[in-house]
Amino acid sequence: MKPAVTDHVEIKKYDHPTGGWGSLSSLIRKAYGEGLLMSGIWSTLLKQNKADGYMCVSCSWAKPAEPRPFEFCENGAKATLWDQTKLRCGPDFFAQHSVTELLDWPDCELEKQGRLTDPLRYNAVTDRYEPVSWDEAFAEIGMELRSLDPKSVVFYTSGRASLEASFMYQLFARIYGSSNLPDSSNMCHESTSVGLPKSIGSPVGTVQLEDFSQCDMMFFFGHNTGVTAPRLLHPLQEARQRNVPVFTFNPLPERGLKRFKNPQDPVDMLSPGPGTKMSSDFFQVRSGGDIAAMTGIAKAVLALDDAAREQGNSRALDIGFIAEHTHGFAEFEAYLRAAAWDDIVARSGIARPDLEHVAEVYSRSNAVIGNYGMGLTQHRHGTENVQMLCNLLLMRGNIGKPGAGISPLRGHSNVQGQRTVGISEKPELVPLDKFAEFYAFEPPREKGLDTVETCEGVIAGSVKGFIGLGGNFVRAVPETGLIEKAWRRLGLHVEIATKLNRGHLLPGAVTYLFPCLSRLERDRQASGD
Incomplete structure (x- = not known):
């Protein structure tokens, strides 16, 4: 018998944060649906993403050296339930x-x-x-x-x-x-495998788990963290509780990078508040407008460096790093100076003052992580997207030091x-x-x-x-x-x-x-x- 197919789609408004009680209740419903509610699946989940266990069949987020008792997220647990179904x-x-x-x-x-x-x-x-x-x-x-x-x-x-x-x-x-x-x-990430070696000499990201506890600013481009790598929400929440600025650029205002309640924290769960604000600023960039947004930030950093040099203040650019570890900066600088703000705003969909605000915070930060997902890579200009984010990080020496680097957030763990x-x-x-x-x-x-x-x-x-x-x-x-x-x-x-x-x-x-x-x-x- 053919299953019923309908074109009717029901969309309900959801005002709650990512995680929280909604996450727990959804997981229980999934276990029931797969015939696993009263099974040994819960002991299996206790070994997920641990040294003596196995990697999650869902996302690629790494196993921490000191895992939590429940080192899995709602989506990872659901993927395991789906995999281990009794059907x-x-x-x-x-x-x-x-x-x-x-x-x-x-x-x-x-x-x-x-x-x-x-x-x-x-x-x-x-x-x-x-x-x-x-x-x-x-x-x-x-x-x-x-x-x-x-x-x-x-x-x-x-x-x-x-x-x-x-x-x-x-x-x-x-x-x-x-x-x-x-x-x-x-x-999914061939743009990473091609773009990163050309920009930094390595086909993989430079960020380690411990860098998230040492950074003082983060970028997110094209990544729905609450859906595709929810375990990242834990170190991200800890960073936000340290008042680390997080600037998110995404055409989709995804809930995980807006508000989060940690299901493993009883105090957080019982709090009547709305949860942790996960992005200090969220910018709904136009689809395909990421390079324009990054160009605007880089152009504004260059302007801040010009002003600092004229006034004899500390430079916004890491001149020593650029001289010793990069090449082609003169051409990149010429590209930025030639870029027109009207074009940047039209292509990115983000106002000039907003991009200049990001640049100002970035120029004061000493250890910055650039996170990105398939919103950058699954694109006609995917390689250029990856390289532009590298260029933005290289301007201030945010490659190769603690708390900083490029962080491609991949899909499957293998x-x-x-x-x-x-x-x-x-x-x-x-x-x-x-x-x-x-x-x-x-x-x-x-x-x-x-x-x-x-x-x-x-x-x-x-x-x-x-x-x-x-x-x-x-x-x-x-x-x-x-x-x-x-x-x-x-x-x-x-x-x-x-x-x-x-x-x-x-x-x-x-x-x-x-x-x-x-x-x-x-x-x-x-x-x-």
Whole structure:
């Protein structure tokens, strides 16, 4: 029976802060809905984001050296509940529903069916997934892979996969002869991986957890912290309680960067007040106007430096740092001086006095963190957005010292980690010589396909096979309709997943759907772990 689908959307006004009692009650409702309210899931959650436990399957916020008793947020706990649901999606479900029928189901209803239980093969005659033995499945997939050019087969990885599984997966792909190892970071933070090395020489952020307790100002650009990294709200709340200015730029006035009550603080929870004000100033920047906003702040800092120099006061620019650790400042200065305030205001949507206020506070601050999310990176000018924020920080030497730095706030917790274990289409990022020496094979040395090139190859027909380790590739990429149409021409389509999603319902000539354990589960068999 097809789930009811409606275009009616009910929107309710929510006046409460992020966290608080609303967070706790929502978590209890979710546990009940997944059949886990009276289960052992609560002891599992006590190990989340701790040294002797496991990383959250939701966001990428790091494990602290001294964790709280409950080192998880509402969204992280919900992700674990979703992952550990008691609901099951086995062969009986697929016997009742054809793939064509399931394509009309909403995405959320597909995932609500629960965990996949058996290896399945798509039968084009019945238009259904049908049970198959592991041995038979592996034999046919091996035969198909042998018939294909390794350069035409893509091995995609989701950030939900464990590092151990990711390492083995990329090794398998390279032994097979393919460098086509795109991953979810291609779609979310590739701008970071490209922009940061050009600006600061490192592909990753420079901020450590302890820097948040030492900073005296923060920027937030394009990040909905209360939704995508709620555990960051704790150090952010502590900073605000120290009166650290926090300037937030976002087209969406998201609640987490406005007000917050800590669900783990009884005093905060019982307080009748509205919660901690999380942003000292919130600016609703125009969509795509981030570079203009940062240009305005930088231009105002330059003007403050001009005035300080004329009056013989302390400089607003860190001249020593700029001279010793940067290059190209003269060109950047010329760009700022040429930028017209009318253009800056029109493109950013923020008034000149507001940007000058931010610049004034910034010029007095000694340790500043620049936080940013996919509002900067998932953009036509994503690389330039990242580099402009770096430039703003470099003007005052806010790279490479305690309490300061660039802080890209990523999505899944293994997105960055997977790059460190070999999930990359770029050969220069992978220790290929070590692999060749240790495993006694010659890995391919050419650049493989990234996400965009994979999409182009699927549409053009040059990609013949796709193996997905988690994720929902077809739904995640742009031009979904175009990709879905071309996807059915694949010769081989294999998905390894915990739950059913729409991408699994687009069969190629040979299509398999495999269940797997999540990374917070142990593989216990008769022979042991």
